[in-house]
Amino acid sequence: MKSQSKGPSRASILEIAREAKVSTATVSRAFNRPELLHAETLGRVKRVARQLGFRPNLVGRSLRRGSTQTIGVLLPTLTNPVFAECFEGACRYAQNIGYSIMVATTNYDHEGELESLHTLLDHQVDGLILTLGSAVPLASHDLLQRAQATPYILAYSMLPGIPSVTIDDFRASQHLAELLAAFNHRRMVFLSGPLKDSDRAARRLLGARACAERLGFDPVPHVVMPTHVECDPVQVERLLQHHRPPIAVMCSNDLLALSLMSICRSLELRIPQDVSVCGFDGIAPGAMYDPPLTSVVQPSIEIGHIACKKLLDHLTANHRLASAIVPHRIFEGGTVCTLPPRPDKGAAP
Amino acid sequence: MKSQSKGPSRASILEIAREAKVSTATVSRAFNRPELLHAETLGRVKRVARQLGFRPNLVGRSLRRGSTQTIGVLLPTLTNPVFAECFEGACRYAQNIGYSIMVATTNYDHEGELESLHTLLDHQVDGLILTLGSAVPLASHDLLQRAQATPYILAYSMLPGIPSVTIDDFRASQHLAELLAAFNHRRMVFLSGPLKDSDRAARRLLGARACAERLGFDPVPHVVMPTHVECDPVQVERLLQHHRPPIAVMCSNDLLALSLMSICRSLELRIPQDVSVCGFDGIAPGAMYDPPLTSVVQPSIEIGHIACKKLLDHLTANHRLASAIVPHRIFEGGTVCTLPPRPDKGAAP
DNA sequence: GTGAAAGCGCTAACAT
DNA sequence: ATGTTAGCGCTTTCAC
Numbered sequence: 001m002k003s004q005s006k007g008p009s010r011a012s013i014l015e016i017a018r019e020a021k022v023s024t025a026t027v028s029r030a031f032n033r034p035e036l037l038h039a040e041t042l043g044r045v046k047r048v049a050r051q052l053g054f055r056p057n058l059v060g061r062s063l064r065r066g067s068t069q070t071i072g073v074l075l076p077t078l079t080n081p082v083f084a085e086c087f088e089g090a091c092r093y094a095q096n097i098g099y100s101i102m103v104a105t106t107n108y109d110h111e112g113e114l115e116s117l118h119t120l121l122d123h124q125v126d127g128l129i130l131t132l133g134s135a136v137p138l139a140s141h142d143l144l145q146r147a148q149a150t151p152y153i154l155a156y157s158m159l160p161g162i163p164s165v166t167i168d169d170f171r172a173s174q175h176l177a178e179l180l181a182a183f184n185h186r187r188m189v190f191l192s193g194p195l196k197d198s199d200r201a202a203r204r205l206l207g208a209r210a211c212a213e214r215l216g217f218d219p220v221p222h223v224v225m226p227t228h229v230e231c232d233p234v235q236v237e238r239l240l241q242h243h244r245p246p247i248a249v250m251c252s253n254d255l256l257a258l259s260l261m262s263i264c265r266s267l268e269l270r271i272p273q274d275v276s277v278c279g280f281d282g283i284a285p286g287a288m289y290d291p292p293l294t295s296v297v298q299p300s301i302e303i304g305h306i307a308c309k310k311l312l313d314h315l316t317a318n319h320r321l322a323s324a325i326v327p328h329r330i331f332e333g334g335t336v337c338t339l340p341p342r343p344d345k346g347a348a349p
Numbered sequence: 350m351k352s353q354s355k356g357p358s359r360a361s362i363l364e365i366a367r368e369a370k371v372s373t374a375t376v377s378r379a380f381n382r383p384e385l386l387h388a389e390t391l392g393r394v395k396r397v398a399r400q401l402g403f404r405p406n407l408v409g410r411s412l413r414r415g416s417t418q419t420i421g422v423l424l425p426t427l428t429n430p431v432f433a434e435c436f437e438g439a440c441r442y443a444q445n446i447g448y449s450i451m452v453a454t455t456n457y458d459h460e461g462e463l464e465s466l467h468t469l470l471d472h473q474v475d476g477l478i479l480t481l482g483s484a485v486p487l488a489s490h491d492l493l494q495r496a497q498a499t500p501y502i503l504a505y506s507m508l509p510g511i512p513s514v515t516i517d518d519f520r521a522s523q524h525l526a527e528l529l530a531a532f533n534h535r536r537m538v539f540l541s542g543p544l545k546d547s548d549r550a551a552r553r554l555l556g557a558r559a560c561a562e563r564l565g566f567d568p569v570p571h572v573v574m575p576t577h578v579e580c581d582p583v584q585v586e587r588l589l590q591h592h593r594p595p596i597a598v599m600c601s602n603d604l605l606a607l608s609l610m611s612i613c614r615s616l617e618l619r620i621p622q623d624v625s626v627c628g629f630d631g632i633a634p635g636a637m638y639d640p641p642l643t644s645v646v647q648p649s650i651e652i653g654h655i656a657c658k659k660l661l662d663h664l665t666a667n668h669r670l671a672s673a674i675v676p677h678r679i680f681e682g683g684t685v686c687t688l689p690p691r692p693d694k695g696a697a698p
Numbered sequence: 699g700t701g702a703a704a705g706c707g708c709t710a711a712c713a714t
Numbered sequence: 715a716t717g718t719t720a721g722c723g724c725t726t727t728c729a730c
Contacts, residue, residue, distance in 0.1 A: 010498060012707055023717045028709055038715055058471045059417065060707030063408045063722045070451070070472070078433040078440075079633075088428050091454050095461075100468055102419070102451050105440050112444075119449055122407045123419070149359060262637040284428075285634035288611040361723055372701045377725055387699055409723030412706045 011052040020048040031056055062124065070100045071311060072120035075131040075155075076108045080229060080255055081283040082300050083131060086155055089304025090129055097312060099126075108133050108197045108228060121150060127311045128152035129304070133197040135159050151314050151321055155307045156200055156298075163321040165307040167328040169200055169280075172296045173207025175330055176250060176278055178215075179294075184339035185248040185276060186217045189239065191260065192252030193228030201228070201252035204280060208250055220250075228252070231259040237267060245274035246339060254279035254286045254295055261293070261335070272337035282331055291334025299326055360401040369397040380405055411473065419449045420660060421469035424480040424504075425457045429578060429604055430632040431649050432480060435504055438653025439478055446661060448475075457482050457546045457577060470499060476660045477501035478653070482546040484508050500663050500670055504656045505549055505647075512670040514656040516677040518549055518629075521645045522556025524679055525599060525627055527564075528643075533688035534597040534625060535566045538588065540609065541601030542577030550577070550601035553629060557599055569599075577601070580608040586616060594623035595688060603628035603635045603644055610642070610684070621686035631680055640683025648675055 017024045022045060029036050030045040037045070048054075062068040071094055075083045087103070094101050102125055104116035113132060120128060128150060135157040154164035180188060190208050192201040205222055212220045223239055225231050240247070251257035257279030261271055269275050271291065279286060282297025306324055313319040366373045371394060378385050379394040386394070397403075411417040420443055424432045436452070443450050451474055453465035462481060469477060477499060484506040503513035529537060539557050541550040554571055561569045572588055574580050589596070600606035606628030610620055618624050620640065628635060631646025655673055662668040 013709095014707080024707090025709075025718080026716060028707095029716085032709075036715070041715075055467065055471050057473060057707050059408060059412045059473045060722090061709075063412050063706090063724090064708045064710085066722070068408065077437060078427050079430070079437050081428070081430065081433075084427040084430075084433045088426060088454065091427075091452070092456070095453060095465065100451055100453070100472060102449055103440065104444060104449070105437065107441070116444065118404065122404050123449060124406060124408045258634065258637050261639075265639060285607065288607050290610075290614060290639050362725095363723080373724080374701060374703095374726075375699085377723095378700085381725075385699070390699075406723050409706095410725075412708090412722090413724045413726085415706070 010057070011054045012057065013054075015052060016045065016049050016054050019052065020045045067126050068100075068124050069098060070102055070123070070125050071308070072123070072125035072128045073101055073103045073130075074113070074116055074120065074128065075103070075105060076133060077105050077229075078103075080253070081285065082253065082281040082298065085283070085300035086131065086304035086307075089301035089306075090308035091304070093305050093308040094312065097316075099312060106133065108193075110134075110137075110197075125150065127315050129155055129307045129311060130157075131155045132157060134199045134202075135162075136199060151311060153307050153311050153321060155303055158203075158323070158325070163310065163323050165303050165310070165324045165326065167296075167298050167303075168325050169203040170207040170210070172280070172328040172330075173204040173250075174211040175328075176280075176296050177208045177211035179330055179332070180248050180250070180276070180278070180336060181211070181215055181217070183276075183336055184341050185246075185336070187243065187246075188212060188217070188220050188248045188250055189223055189243055190220050190250045190252070191223045191225060191231070191239075191256060193225050193256070195224070198228055198252070200280075204250075204252050225256060229255045229259075231256055231263055233263050233266075236260060236263045240264075240267065240269065240275065245269065246276065246337065248276040248278070248336065251277065251279045254281045254283045254293060257293055257295070257335075258286060258289065261289070272335050276336040278336055287331065287333065289333070289335075292331070294333040294335045295331050297329050297331045299328075302326060359406070360403045361406065362403075364401060365394065365398050365403050368401065369394045416475050417449075417473050418447060419451055419472070419474050420657070421472070421474035421477045422450055422452045422479075423462070423465055423469065423477065424452070424454060425482060426454050426578075427452075429602070430634065431602065431630040431647065434632075434649035435480070435653035435656075438650035438655075439657035440653070442654050442657040443661065446665075448661060455482065457542075459483075459486075459546075474499065476664050478504055478656050478660060479506075480504045481506060481548075483548045483551075484511075485548060500660060502656050502660050502670060504652055507552075507672070507674070512659065512672050514652050514659070514673045514675065516645075516647050516652075517674050518552035519556040519559070521629070521677040522553040522599075523560040524677075525629075525645050526557045526560035528679055528681070529597050529599070529625070529627070529685060530560070530564055530566070532625075532685055533690050534595075534685070536592065536595075537561060537566070537569050537597045537599055538572055538592055539569050539599045539601070540572045540574060540580070540588075540605060542574050542605070544573070547577055547601070549629075553599075553601050574605060578604045578608075580605055580612055582612050582615075585609060585612045589613075589616065589618065589624065594618065595625065595686065597625040597627070597685065600626065600628045603630045603632045603642060606642055606644070606684075607635060607638065610638070621684050625685040627685055631678075636680065636682065638682070638684075641680070643682040643684045644680050646678050646680045648677075651675060 016027045078084045106113040195202045279295040286293035314321045365376045427433045455462040544551045628644040635642035663670045
């Protein structure tokens with residue numbers, strides 16, 4: 001029968017019961033409903049428990065209660081500060097009210113995303129905060145079916161009918177493009193990783209294009225880098241040969257923007273005079289740069305915080321799980337230059 | 350009796366057994382020891398399981414097996430890329446071989462550290478990767494006692510007799526100071542957060558001082574910032590008034606260094622001509638800076654990877670849990686200037 | 699090759 | 715105010 005490998009396992013409720021001359025139920029109550037116990041009994045039990053270094057086994061409790069007091073967090077990578085901050089916001093909140101966190105990272109990979117999600121579910125997490133690469137396919141395929149039992153909320157996504165916390169990427173992107181326009185930029189390029197891995201990037205591209213179209217600018221070309229976190233120097237060089245300076249490059253996130261700037265420097269292109277750059281996310285390192293990176297700032301810690309709060313309010317107080325759109329703001333750093341005003345569209349060449 | 354809150358909970362082994370006309374034991378075997386089953390039975394069970402969307406409840410399994418297939422990771426904050434990278438390294442490895450991860454962040458707080466550690470233990474994690482603020486007091490107080498049952502390994506710490514993975518901070522710091530010396534710097538300041546929260550910072554200070562002393566330089570003053578992640582502008586300004594440029598500031602980590610540089614810029618001090626800066630950790634944003642931050646590079650992903658591998662080798666193959674010191678390297682960015690050679694120490698003023 | 703049954707540690711009816 | 719007891723979902727002897 002005995003098949004556990006552990007040595008002298010931690011004391012269980014049974015030892016405490018024996019030692020304190022009470023039933024196991026009483027020991028349990030001492031930790032869960034102390035008001036129910038006679039002060040003296042309570043004291044005795046607690047004392048014995050402390051003496052034997054007893055701590056309730058949360059696995060046993062979880063099995064019995066049907067709740068693990070744990071939430072699952074799924075995200076692409078903590079290497080991107082934007083997700084790290086979001087996680088931090090969620091984590092702090094959860095820990096504060098006694099919930100633990102199980103994480104899984106997907107590295108923007110679809111396969112892994114699904115598998116990790118299953119594992120989290122298998123561990124019986126009480127709820128989930130999901131930052132998916134692309135929320136659309138996964139959400140329909142799998143989540144809605146099996147997660148009917150496990151509440152979840154998306155971070156950084158916006159899907160009709162599904163609880164989520166995010167900025168309005170589409171509008172934010174338009175705002176950013178408007179800013180460029182206000183500085184007399186009319187030639188813009190949008191740079192991102194593969195869109196299929198990130199519907200955020202996709203929405204941002206759409207926003208930029210919508211703005212450009214509305215203002216009657218040239219269509220915004222889309223340049224695809226191999227990943228979402230770093231630019232390919234060769235492609236960047238080619239890009240900047242093709243679209244000669246001055247040009248404005250909107251990057252789908254700050255990591256790409258910083259990487260781009262670093263490559264520009266090595267190509268001896270000045271920022272912002274030759275190349276104007278702006279990003280998305282508003283991660284801390286961007287603001288500390290020289291020049292500071294102009295970017296759409298997301299309140300990432302808050303996004304994590306809110307997502308977690310909503311989820312836990314739902315779990316503990318049965319609040320309805322509703323979506324939230326949080327405000328973004330534009331941080332005007334120094335990576336966008338002012339161009340001389342140009343003749344109106346439609347003017348002769 | 351029934352007291353779980355969940356609705357139509359996921360199918361359990363019992364339903365599968367009924368539906369497939371076998372015992373629960375057989376269902377269990379289908380997932381754990383399929384070789385033992387008649388091919389036909391196996392097929393039938395698997396089919397039914399798939400049909401009902403069955404997935405083994407890991408809480409039940411954990412309770413029975415006495416192992417959760419989960420490791421606990423404790424760290425100050427994922428907001429610091431150095432820990433995020435370490436986590437990423439560990440996470441990827443763990444997930445690859447089927448382990449899950451429960452995280453807790455401490456925000457460099459002692460109280461929280463202990464509490465979070467207990468929670469992790471209560472969840473019956475099979476092992477722990479710990480990045481403690483200051484390993485010394487905690488290790489002796491609590492871990493050694495109760496964690497006798499739960500194996501653990503420290504990341505970024507070095508404590509005699511305790512398994513850990515880290516660079517040699519003391520030596521690394523000396524190397525960095527030697528680099529400064531080679532550039533003819535003789536006036537150095539060491540800047541960090543509160544030492545009691547970070548024995549890393551403490552070891553690095555020691556290394557710098559040891560080097561300065563060995564080379565016969567002036568004693569290295571220690572300036573303490575309120576936190577480990579950001580400089581206080583007021584203190585920085587005071588510091589740079591007191592120790593007038595040119596001066597070299599060694600920061601106990603890159604986040605402080607970047608913050609310092611940002612403040613210097615706003616004070617119109619040039620880097621590196623007026624203030625030479627160097628850091629520790631070698632986080633990605635530092636290398637992308639202009640000028641790139643000179644720093645001691647730690648292989649953080651690898652540190653996480655190795656720590657996790659060692660821990661899991663111990664758990665799964667009973668390998669002895671041993672310490673590792675991984676190599677650091679100095680990244681010579683552009684934040685340290687070359688000073689004109691100065692007369693030897695002891696020369697008349 | 700398969701089933702019966704015990705039990706991991708805990709909690710919550712229910713009974714007293 | 716406390717004890718008795720069943721059982722959460724699973725694995726694993728032991729018996730056939």
